[in-house]
Amino acid sequence: MDEALKLSPEGIQAEVDAALKDLVVAHRKGRTTFINLPLLYPDGSSVTVRVDAIRDRLRISDNGYAYREVHAVGAERSFAQTAWRILEDDGLSRDRDTIFVDVPADQAFRAICDVGMASWRITDRIYSQLPEDEEIEIEDSLTERLIEIFGESRVSRHDKLAGASTNEWDVTAAVTTESSRAVFQAVSNHPNSIFKTTAAFHDIRSLRQPPRLIAVVRDKAELGRKLALLSGLGRVIEIGQSEATYQRAAA
Amino acid sequence: MSVLPTIVAAEKLLAVFPGWSAPNSASQVVTFSAPLDIEGVTEAGLLLEGTARFDEPDQDFSLELVVRNLNGQRRIPLHRLDWRARKGGHSNHRRKCLGAMGGKRVPATHLHDFWMNWVESTGRMRGKNLPCARPIDEELQSVADVLRFCGNWFRINNIEVVEPPPWEYDLFHG
Numbered sequence: 001m002d003e004a005l006k007l008s009p010e011g012i013q014a015e016v017d018a019a020l021k022d023l024v025v026a027h028r029k030g031r032t033t034f035i036n037l038p039l040l041y042p043d044g045s046s047v048t049v050r051v052d053a054i055r056d057r058l059r060i061s062d063n064g065y066a067y068r069e070v071h072a073v074g075a076e077r078s079f080a081q082t083a084w085r086i087l088e089d090d091g092l093s094r095d096r097d098t099i100f101v102d103v104p105a106d107q108a109f110r111a112i113c114d115v116g117m118a119s120w121r122i123t124d125r126i127y128s129q130l131p132e133d134e135e136i137e138i139e140d141s142l143t144e145r146l147i148e149i150f151g152e153s154r155v156s157r158h159d160k161l162a163g164a165s166t167n168e169w170d171v172t173a174a175v176t177t178e179s180s181r182a183v184f185q186a187v188s189n190h191p192n193s194i195f196k197t198t199a200a201f202h203d204i205r206s207l208r209q210p211p212r213l214i215a216v217v218r219d220k221a222e223l224g225r226k227l228a229l230l231s232g233l234g235r236v237i238e239i240g241q242s243e244a245t246y247q248r249a250a251a
Numbered sequence: 252m253s254v255l256p257t258i259v260a261a262e263k264l265l266a267v268f269p270g271w272s273a274p275n276s277a278s279q280v281v282t283f284s285a286p287l288d289i290e291g292v293t294e295a296g297l298l299l300e301g302t303a304r305f306d307e308p309d310q311d312f313s314l315e316l317v318v319r320n321l322n323g324q325r326r327i328p329l330h331r332l333d334w335r336a337r338k339g340g341h342s343n344h345r346r347k348c349l350g351a352m353g354g355k356r357v358p359a360t361h362l363h364d365f366w367m368n369w370v371e372s373t374g375r376m377r378g379k380n381l382p383c384a385r386p387i388d389e390e391l392q393s394v395a396d397v398l399r400f401c402g403n404w405f406r407i408n409n410i411e412v413v414e415p416p417p418w419e420y421d422l423f424h425g
Contacts (some may be wrong), residue, residue, distance in 0.1 A: 019356075022339070022340065022356060025339055027337070029307075030421075034337055036338060036339040040342055041338075042378070042379065042380055042382070043341070043363075043380040043381060043382060044341045044342045044343060044344060044382050044383075044384065045333075045336065045338040045339075045341050045342075046338045046339050046340075046342075047338075048337060048338045048339070063278060063304075063337070064275065064277065064278025064280055065338065067278070068280070068302065069380070071326075072326065072328060072380045073325070073326055073328075073379045073380055074319065074324065074325025074326030075325070095276075095277040096275055096276060096277040096278070097275055097277055097278050097280065098277035098278045127379060130379060136324075136375065140374065140375065
């Protein structure tokens with residue numbers, strides 16, 4: 001902000017013009033055109049479409065870029081199903097890792113927008129379903145905390161636990177003491193994290209001899225009304241609470 | 252996750268170069284995934300991965316240092332060099348990327364540097380796919396230059412075993 005204020009009006013205009021120049025960029029290679037659009041994938045790169053002339057029509061594709069984005073985070077198994085839901089609505093197609101549509105040349109504008117948006121939406125939807133950064137942060141801190149408090153031999157990280165339905169649930173950690181077994185689950189404020197936890201807790205507590213269930217959150221006040229969803233099924237503590245609180249929760 | 256800086260800083264050797272894949276029939280993407288050794292031990296899930304496009308010679312080539320299947324995460328990118336990215340320059344996240352590079356745009360050849368994307372205080376990576384990148388100080392004119400740069404920066408001492416992508420050169424590229 002301070003740097004911008006030091007610029008003259010001409011300097012500011014030059015910065016705006018430079019940004020405008022980069023918003024939409026086309027590169028031609030023979031009968032192929034690549035177009036960088038003013039939309040960003042999660043990694044900060046531009047959504048890019050490829051335009052190929054095929055006889056009297058144009059093939060507009062995303063050149064496999066959405067697939068590469070989700071592959072980068074190991075989520076490529078989600079690609080086909082997520083893409084199918086989005087592409088069907090927009091009348092687009094998929095060939096393996098590439099989204100495309102074939103159109104007459106006078107539909108180029110709309111097709112470029114549709115393919116670019118679809119490529120972005122697929123990536124955005126898959127990324128939004130990945131474990132939240134916050135949940136992973138809480139998970140890591142929680143695991144370290146549990147080891148400090150209970151000792152490494154008593155803590156089983158990334159445990160799997162079958163509920164009454166026999167479905168297996170991934171839990172952050174299980175702690176076994178002489179008198180009890182407790183499951184600690186990291187929960188972020190994201191709805192997916194909360195609902196996943198409530199489903200798991202509901203199933204696990206239906207066991208004949210369920211372990212103690214503890215949801216560990218960053219801040220109870222931030223959860224608001226969703227706190228009641230968790231506390232209806234297990235105990236809730238905050239990641240930063242005292243060792244005594246952890247011991248009481250597990251007892 | 253606190254093991255990641257140690258992995259990045261360690262001297263590494265490619266255990267084997269497995270060769271490039273056949274081109275994907277739709278996107279023409281070719282890839283390789285090569286395991287890495289640290290002090291004679293092939294480390295579980297530690298890989299150098301390369302991506303290029305069969306029909307785009309001398310363009311759109313990436314090398315990435317990656318850990319797979321650590322702490323429940325399927326894939327954690329650590330360093331990535333994007334050379335002449337067809338997607339153009341990269342835009343740094345305004346909030347996640349601290350310092351002078353936050354919110355800035357970098358050219359089509361850039362480095363997603365581990366040290367820009369690692370948060371020491373929490374022992375975590377920023378975001379999921381290296382949202383922060385910086386320009387490269389030197390001109391990388393060829394695949395050999397890219398390999399040399401990545402060998403130095405990623406600390407892979409025998410990166411020369413990596414073969415160039417199996418590009419198809421046509422009339423436009425000689």
